[in-house]
Amino acid sequence: MIGSWLLRPNNPNESKSDVYECGESPIGSAWMQFHVGYYMIALVFVLFEVEVAFLFPWAAVYKTLPSPWFSLGAVGLFVGILALADAYAWKKGALEWL
Numbered sequence: 150m151i152g153s154w155l156l157r158p159n160n161p162n163e164s165k166s167d168v169y170e171c172g173e174s175p176i177g178s179a180w181m182q183f184h185v186g187y188y189m190i191a192l193v194f195v196l197f198e199v200e201v202a203f204l205f206p207w208a209a210v211y212k213t214l215p216s217p218w219f220s221l222g223a224v225g226l227f228v229g230i231l232a233l234a235d236a237y238a239w240k241k242g243a244l245e246w247l
Contacts, residue, residue, distance in 0.1 A: 186243075186245075189238070189241075189243035190243070190244075192243070193235070193243055193244060196234055196235065196238070199231075200227075200228070200231050203227065204224065204228075207220065207224055
């Protein structure tokens, strides 16, 4: 670590210290407010992604489970809770695009 620190080139300049964003120079301030609807859409997307992430492995091993009816009930409860969350988001207007 010390050897690489000693052998590295050290040519600081203003352009290297500038904020890098896809090769474009920054315009304006980075502090700006976004509409809360973007965050709501992101949370609903995470809700669907969690559902898929848990249902896919369960569906892959469903036939080999020792008690498929119990696991079907557990997944039904899981999907029911997520459906309630989805219905709540829908009622609150989180699925409406700006």
